[in-house]
Amino acid sequence: MSDSACFHCGLDASNSNITADDKSFCCHGCKTVYEIFSANDLTCYYDLQQAPGATPNKLVGKYHFLDNTKIVEKLLEFNNDTTQIVTLYIPHVHCSSCIWILENLNKLNPSIGASFVNFGKKTVRVTYNSEIYSLKQLVELLASIGYEPFISLDDYNVGKTHIDRSLIYKLGVAGFAFGNIMFLSFPEYFQVQGFWIETYAPLFRWLMFFFSLPVVFYSGQDYFISAYKGLRAHILNIDVPIALGITVLFIRSSAEIILNLGTGFFDSLTGLIFFLLLGKFFQQKTYKFLSFERDYKSYFPIGITKISSEGKETSIQVYDIKKGDRLLIRNEELIPVDCILIKGKAHIDYSFVTGESKAVSKQSGDKLFAGGKQMHGILEVDVLKTVEQSYLTQLWSNDVFKNNKELEFTNITNSISKRFTVTILLIAFIATTYWLFIDSSKALNVFTAVLIIACPCAIALSAPFTFGNILRILGKKKFYLKNAQVIEQLAKINTIIFDKTGTITNNETDEIHYDGSKLSEAEEILLKSTLRGSNHPLSRSLYHLLDQHNILSLDTYEEHLGKGIEAQYKTQNIKIGSASYVGYSTEPANLNTTVHISADSAYKGKFTFYNKYRTGLSQLFNQLKKEYDLVILSGDNAGEKDNLAKLLPTKTKLLFNQKPEDKLEYIKHHQNEGAQVLMIGDGLNDAGALAQSDVGIAISENVNVFSPACDAILDASKFNQLYNYIKVSKSAIKIIKWSFVLSFIYNIIGLYFAVTGQLAPVVAAILMPLSSISIVAFTTITTNILGKKVD
Amino acid sequence: MSVIYILLAISIIVAIGFFIAFIVAVRHGQFDDSYTPSVRMLFEDEIVKTKTNKTILTKKE
DSSP states (O other), X not given: OOTTBOTTTOSBOTTTOEEETTEEESXXXXXXXXXXXXXXTOTHHHHHSSSOOOOOOOOSSTTGGGGOHHHHHHHEEEEOSSEEEEEEEOTTOOSHHHHHHHHTXXXXXXXXXXXXXXXXXXXXXXXXXTTTOOHHHHHHHXXXXXXOOOOOGGGTTGGGOOOOOHHHHHHHHHHHHHHHHHHHHHHHHHOSSSHHHHHHHHHHHHHHHHHHHHIIIIITHHHHHHHHHHHHTTOOOTHHHHHHXXXXXXXXXXXXXXXXXXXOSHHHHHHHHHHHHHHHHHHHOSOTTOOSOOOGGGTSOSEEEEEOTTSOEEEEEXXXXXXXXXXXXXXXXXXXXXXXXXESOEEEEOHHHHSOOSOEEEOTTOEEOTTOEXXXXXXXXXXXXXXXXXHHHHHHTSGGGTSOHHHHOOOHHHHHHHHHHHHHHHHHHHHHHHHHHHOHHHHHHHHHHHHHHHOOHHHHHHHXXXXXXXXXXXXXXXXXESSHHHHHHHHHOOEEEEEIIIIIXXXXXXXXXXXXXXXXXXXXHHHHXXXXXXXXXXXXXXXXXXXXXXXXXXXXXXXXXXXXXXXXXXXXXXXXXXXXXXXXXXXXXXXXXXXXXXXXXXXXXXXEEEEEEOTTHHHHHHHHHTTSEEEEEOSSOXXXXXXXXXXXXXXXXXXXXXXXXXXXXXXXXXXXXXXXXXXXXXXXXXXXXXXXXXXXXXXXXXXXXXXXXXXXXXXXXXXXXXXXXXHHHHXXXXXXXXXXXXXXXHHHHHHHHHHTTOOOHHHHHHHHHHHHHHHHHHHHHHHHXXXXXXX | OOHHHHHHHHHHHHHXXXXXXXXXXXXXXXXXXXXXXXXXXXXXXXXOOOOOSOOGGGSOO
8 A cells, every 4th residue: 555545545645644553544533443443453444445444524412312212212123121223324335344344343342232234225234232332322433433324314213114025026926937837838848649748738737827826916916007007097008018918818828728728828928927027126126225215304314402491402303393492503413494593603504405515604693594504613593494394395395396207208118009009909800800700710819819929028128128227337337317217318308407516516626716916935834824723615625725834833823703714923914714804895796705815914815716617517518519408507696607608618508596496497497398308406406406307417426425306316427428328328219119129020920920820839938938038138238238338 | 646746746845945935035135135245255254362451442542
């Protein structure tokens, strides 16, 4: 390992000068975690993976709500006198080292009995002795080693949810019966007459019949239900011909056995259901650890501290907050309700709400909105509205979140199956009528044969397999789609709307320009030393910008919240902050974020912070402009307008000062005019717009933690690949169309046998699985080729 | 009575046995997590050391 990278987390540690056991660390947090591990013989952690850790966050009082037994009760999975079991979601879980350390928690504290990681879901299930250990202690232990659990309102009652495993049972039943029926029907494929077959055929056939019963009535029930629902809503969805096919197959096969006419098609019947369920399983098994259905509940804390009129502090549940309550908001805590600031200097980070990362200062008496995060010190607030009535939560009660996009959208399979079903029924009736005149004994045979062979299993399979594979491929490229339908919708869009802050800008870094008289070296050193002590986000960015100087120990240092900082070293004096604070009053109206400097009472100049746009932004917009209408909807002021206009194609519409409802209305308006809208945003303020749009993509720096309700999540590092991803979805639709063509060819061949009345069980047994398997092979190969083309 | 009946009965009983095993496995959550166990089995059993009296708190910055 190189000297400059932190041994624990892998970040740059060249300037920190923090070492232990000849290993360098980027901060004391990482070093402490290392020391905890080495003191407990857990250094094996570092052997499994290089630099697997995360810097632990400082938390004071963040988990006080876990003292409330009512809240803890709701989180626990199991609870008796001495033992408690809890499942915690830990976003940082990412490698085998994580599994190892989390499963060895008992070495850190003997009260912990066992811990079990589920890597796919990023959860750990911990059993501990509740007599001497508490959930709060456990959570704090996890946080202290960099595995801070994410507990939100969403987890409320989650301990009791049961896992839906019905699909895997159905698949198991179908597979089991399919395999057995295949063996039982083998003799009759090859020998039609003879003593042996005549003696034992009825036994084999009845066995097949009994094996097929659970498949039809249990495994296949979803298709019947879906077809029934579709018919009732006057929609001919793909499940209608499938259900029809299954029914006809089953009735004809049973009739053949009961009347001792033949062997039936039980192998095809069970095979069909098995393959269909396999396709469904394939589609369902995407990424369990991502959540697309988030609402405010996933962001909000479960508990909050209430101050009673006598000044007593108690932890209460967020749902129990009433209007007029006095609450205590601690450092780094999220404000759950709209309220008025009473005591303390507020420094609110609204980045969950607006995407804007700069903290806003508020004075006593100002209104604070739910969703803001206090960054500095403790606040006392008076509640104005309950959780359900707060502005942010109101956004979620908008109708947009209630209508289901899936119902409104007729997907490609359903639109084809509509025509398909009609055509098949026509062919079946015409062929039957024809045979009624030619040879009436064959007529019924032909009718059922057409319906059996035409059962669109290949068509039904092609979409789930293609989409399932595309979802997997895009997921590997860090573009996570909620379901297959998103691909179809993505291929159809013609308008793309971007949010600005946090979406096309990079939240973590700013571009900083300095205007004013040059600072002397002594002044720069003083500036740097002063900024070092401040936790304000602007100070942090500025601190990182300045060159490495010798750090002075200051004589005086004073931070005036909401204004700036002042420091003194020997005779030198420096003031950093707002224009009025440093004594520079002639500031023209400026929309950009600025920090002003004065040294020894003389005004020096200002640092202006510009948004830094994501790499490849210009290029991406130039690729997109040929095919799509581009719009930028920003909640911020127009300070960046000129800068943006330079970067983006001239056709791009730029709209500023858009409130969350404005964004939603804008999209609605354009949709009414026929636009298919793709919205790309990040903060909670985009949630309404994301839900309203045809496809809503949330950009996220950390896909595991924060993203509003959306159809897809895109990792921020892959932002510039967006155009390619849209192209992939278009190609996916082409692949499906081609596989439809392929399956139509099979159907035509099959129909020839059926219409001419020669559909023997052997023909069906060969043709049906062959068509299914070749479609699956075709889509898998083509999508993999497609996946290789994108990076 | 032919031996085929016995053979069929045995084969079906065996098949059902496997099927029950499958159901039990699903019910016990065998298919809930398909990744972690594959990693977990690769962790080596460590040599059990006699517990030193060091705790987290003894070593401070």
